[in-house]
Amino acid sequence: MGQMVTLIGVRPIPGSERKCSRDVSTPPTDGPGTSASFAKRGRELVMGVTQERLERFEANRRRLFGVAYRLLGEASEAEDVVQDAYIRWQRSDYAVSPEAWLTKVVTNLCLDRLTSARAQRERYVGPWLPEPVVTGGGLDPLETVEQRELLSLGMLVLLERLTPPERAVFVLREAFGHSHREIAEILEANEPHVRQLYRRAQQHVAAARKRFTAPPGQRRELLERFLEATLGGDVPALERMLAEDVVAWADGGGKAPAMRRPVVGREQVLRYLLALSEYAQRLRLTPDVVNGEPAFVTYLDGQLSGVTVPEFDGDRIVAIRTITNPDKLAFFAKQKM
Known part of the structure; x- marks a missing residue:
């Protein structure tokens, strides 16, 4: 039977000493212009930026996990990659587009892991299968048929036949609809090379790809x-x-x-x-x-x-x-x- 069977620290900003006619032997400890008020304002600004970054990241978290999981076939590894991307996002240029920047970071982190994973899987005891994940009974409003297909265990096993770059191009194109130009920017490659990788991946997948005839x-x-x-x-x-x-x-x-x-x-x-x-x-x-x-x-x-x-x-x-x-x-x- 056994066979089946997720802070930015702030240095207080000192208040500027101002010349005035009143007694300054006991300066105020709060109010406008004091060290405490500047520190408070600094904390508010930092927390505001941090909270905004967090919210923008969370708006992308689910999609990022979807990218990482389809690239790695391992949910725990995908979670680690997404968390690593969040840490890097907190340190990044705030002007960048979060979706594009995060997708690039996650994809390239996955490519690094895939390179080492190949050697590990060659030493794996018995057949290697992807980690299973619980999904809803019907298509999620954010999902497409193509995204669901590239989530199946059979397809994830099939993707193991591709090189890491081929897999990245195929997943980004097929499941998430990125253009060849966008994928080229993510991989820092030229567009003709991306098109070539996509054609190769299509050829590898086409022979074994199945379309379910039963609803x-x-x-x-x-x-x-x-x-x-x-x-x-x-x-x-x-x-x-x-x-x-x-x-x-x-x-x-x-x-x-x-x-x-x-x-x-x-x-x-x-x-x-x-x-x-x-x-x-x-x-x-x-x-x-x-x-x-x-x-x-x-x-x-x-x-x-x-x-x-x-x-x-x-x-x-x-x-x-x-x-x-x-x-x-x-x-x-x-x-x-």
């Missing part, structure tokens, strides 16, 4: 049928739902029970799923929406043990991706609190 409502229904058949050990139902070339991946990262290699083919995946029925009394499988797709969350003896996202093509399951690595479930668990 979201139907996929939720298919998921419920899949859950029922899995827990009930209903072999005929599972055989009807599984594509002949279905593949199942499980990411335990060497920290949780999981397959070290993908399970390929209907018969092999069927055996893999039937093992779950043995744990039916200890399992609770809860339908959810993960990375924009119908999914289920597995609880073993009341403890979160995995997130599983089936990939549908029509009414058939063509892929099953399960994350059991506790490190990769930490952000998800925080979302569910």
Whole structure:
């Protein structure tokens, strides 16, 4: 079962001593022109600037996280990048456009991390899958179909095939609608090179890209049928739902029970799923929406043990991706609190 299963300090500004005819042996401690009033005004100005910067940043935070997560495939890393961007924003030229400046910073921070992540993932124990994130059941008003597609686990895995620059260009173009000129400014590259990177990325993605033929409502229904058949050990139902070339991946990262290699083919995946029925009394499988797709969350003896996202093509399951690595479930668990 284990297999499936976020200050600027201010120096007080001294008040200017003024010549006057009155006794100055006991100068006033407050009022206009005093050290205290200047200090108070200084604090108000600084806090005003800081608050305004914070508000402008917060207006962009969600989109920045979306960029970082699609580039990295790791929610915890994306959070770190966004926080780093905020610190840099507080120190930046206040005249700059926050959206453009922050997008550039986040993108380039992600590119730095992607370079080192590639080497780490080559040493990863078993299949590497993105960290799952909880998403709404329908399209958010700020989302487009393209943004939702580039959020799916299947697409994030596919993006791993791209070079970091190709991935950045593809995500900024496809999910966030940036022009080639804007992307060139973000990457500090020339526009023809950006166009070339985009074409390459399109070619890599096109061959494996799938468009769901079943609407979201139907996929939720298919998921419920899949859950029922899995827990009930209903072999005929599972055989009807599984594509002949279905593949199942499980990411335990060497920290949780999981397959070290993908399970390929209907018969092999069927055996893999039937093992779950043995744990039916200890399992609770809860339908959810993960990375924009119908999914289920597995609880073993009341403890979160995995997130599983089936990939549908029509009414058939063509892929099953399960994350059991506790490190990769930490952000998800925080979302569910």
